[in-house]
Amino acid sequence: MRVVVLFTRDLRVHDHPALWEATRVADEVVPLFVLDPLLLARSPNRGRFLAQCLIDLDRSLASRGGRLVVREGDPAAQAAALAGAYGCDAVFVTEDVSATARARERRLREALAPLGVELRTCPGNAVVEAGAVHPSERTTYRVFTPYLRAWRAHPRRTVLPAPRAVRTPVDVEPGRLPHPAAIAPTATDLPPGGEGPARRRLRRFVADGTGRYGDLRNDLAADATSRLSPYLRFGCISATEAAAIGGGADRSGEWIRQLAWRDFFRQLLHAHPWMVARDLRPHRAVRTVADDRLLDAWAQGRTGVPIVDAGMRQLLHEGWMPNRARLITASYLTRTLGVPWQEGLRIFDRHLLDGDPANNAGNWQWVAGTGVAPRRGAALNPVRQAQRFDPRGDYVRRHVPELAHVHDARILRPWVDADLLAATGYPAPAAGPIT
Numbered sequence: 001m002r003v004v005v006l007f008t009r010d011l012r013v014h015d016h017p018a019l020w021e022a023t024r025v026a027d028e029v030v031p032l033f034v035l036d037p038l039l040l041a042r043s044p045n046r047g048r049f050l051a052q053c054l055i056d057l058d059r060s061l062a063s064r065g066g067r068l069v070v071r072e073g074d075p076a077a078q079a080a081a082l083a084g085a086y087g088c089d090a091v092f093v094t095e096d097v098s099a100t101a102r103a104r105e106r107r108l109r110e111a112l113a114p115l116g117v118e119l120r121t122c123p124g125n126a127v128v129e130a131g132a133v134h135p136s137e138r139t140t141y142r143v144f145t146p147y148l149r150a151w152r153a154h155p156r157r158t159v160l161p162a163p164r165a166v167r168t169p170v171d172v173e174p175g176r177l178p179h180p181a182a183i184a185p186t187a188t189d190l191p192p193g194g195e196g197p198a199r200r201r202l203r204r205f206v207a208d209g210t211g212r213y214g215d216l217r218n219d220l221a222a223d224a225t226s227r228l229s230p231y232l233r234f235g236c237i238s239a240t241e242a243a244a245i246g247g248g249a250d251r252s253g254e255w256i257r258q259l260a261w262r263d264f265f266r267q268l269l270h271a272h273p274w275m276v277a278r279d280l281r282p283h284r285a286v287r288t289v290a291d292d293r294l295l296d297a298w299a300q301g302r303t304g305v306p307i308v309d310a311g312m313r314q315l316l317h318e319g320w321m322p323n324r325a326r327l328i329t330a331s332y333l334t335r336t337l338g339v340p341w342q343e344g345l346r347i348f349d350r351h352l353l354d355g356d357p358a359n360n361a362g363n364w365q366w367v368a369g370t371g372v373a374p375r376r377g378a379a380l381n382p383v384r385q386a387q388r389f390d391p392r393g394d395y396v397r398r399h400v401p402e403l404a405h406v407h408d409a410r411i412l413r414p415w416v417d418a419d420l421l422a423a424t425g426y427p428a429p430a431a432g433p434i435t
């Protein structure tokens with residue numbers, strides 16, 4: 001028996017149910033990745049990270065006797081063509097929730113049916129898959145706390161080892177892996193993609209960070225979160241394995257709770273694929289107006305509000321931002337500047353290595369008050385947020401070099417001193433001083 005394993009956002013060999021099952025039932029396995037040029041163009045940062053992930057995956061497969069086969073174009077059409085051309089009996093794929101992923105699965109099923117090739121979907125992208133838990137009267141949880149209760153009570157999948165051997169047929173033309181150096185990212189300081197780096201990062205976080213996460217996760221200067229999000233985004237580590245390994249050392253339970261947020265937004269996107277563009281609760285929406293000048297200032301980290309600019313500049317340099325900075329910058333854009341959340345989501349999606357439809361839209365809507373937050377809530381005051389989460393200004397100093405030499409309280413409110421603004425070239429606040 002020959003099986004194609006179509007890799008998508010599951011770029012690993014450990015705890016990979018589809019790959020595991022394929023190596024168990026088939027004599028030969030064709031591990032396939034299809035490069036979609038449209039997706040690559042959306043975020044060069046993610047494009048480069050993806051290219052590194054694929055090299056890492058190819059090495060892992062090679063060390064087990066196999067290899068990664070690469071094609072370009074529409075994943076459904078390419079997978080079906082490959083299965084047909086090489087006489088494969090089935091295609092295995094990991095379930096996913098976005099509209100794009102589900103349309104791909106539908107097209108793949110349709111393309112395989114006339115060839116008599118089976119399509120098998122397997123779990124693997126979540127701790128608790130979308131639809132596995134739901135309230136008695138509905139298909140989806142809209143409130144997090146009851147979801148968390150159900151999520152915690154739901155039995156976990158057993159973590160699978162990497163298969164010992166993967167035999168890829170020798171007659172399959174391997175295609176060309178993309179070259180990371182050929183993709184120019186917009187950020188200069190990106191972590192390496194791949195399962196190897198993901199596993200090392202998780203081990204380091206468990207050794208140094210999980211225990212203090214509950215106390216420090218919102219402390220912007222401490223940088224005490226796992227930074228695993230890009231690896232979870234591309235499935236370089238499975239959320240189930242991350243929960244099993246990270247959960248053991250997570251005294252406060254706060255870290256595991258974040259993984260539950262991830263699954264919460266996944267089940268929401270599964271039920272409401274349009275939430276990437278439209279308000280989940282339109283009646284809650286506050287009037288917003290597209291304003292290119294304010295949006296540009298925000299996107300470039302030049303709003304004149306240091307804590308906001310520090311977050312946005314970290315995003316530009318690292319393709320990543322801690323959750324607290326995302327909350328502050330998103331609240332400032334939507335609630336203070338009055339710009340629609342969809343504009344902010346688009347900028348985040350371009351730069352974030354972890355850019356993901358469920359988490360990005362779910363969180364933007366949460367901040368804008370159009371999503372599933374139980375109350376509408378108010379704008380976060382960025383000065384008060386800075387006083388609480390970056391009281392010494394260390395995070396601002398790290399990311400806003402013009403202010404690196406300001407060693408007093410003015411660093412959080414530089415507009416109080418016109419001479420300071422003139423001397424540093426730091427802008428006056430685009431939307432007026434914050435009181």
Ligand SMILES: Cc1cc2nc3c(=O)[nH]c(=O)nc-3n(C[C@H](O)[C@H](O)[C@H](O)COP(=O)(O)OP(=O)(O)OC[C@H]3O[C@@H](n4cnc5c(N)ncnc54)[C@H](O)[C@@H]3O)c2cc1C
Pocket residue numbers: 217225226227228229230232233255258259261262265321322323324326327330348352354355356357359360361363364367
């Ligand atoms: C406006 C806005 C946009 C966001 N966009 C994204 C996005 O596109 N992709 C993305 O992965 N996260 C997004 N987040 C959620 C969160 O900020 C990041 O997941 C987190 O900062 C990643 O850092 P970490 O890996 O160190 O997280 P940790 O604190 O170590 O948490 C572990 C994991 O839990 C998950 N997680 C943590 N916080 C959240 C959350 N609020 N919602 C859902 N999952 C969470 C992530 O997978 C994360 O890697 C967004 C948050 C906001 C406020």
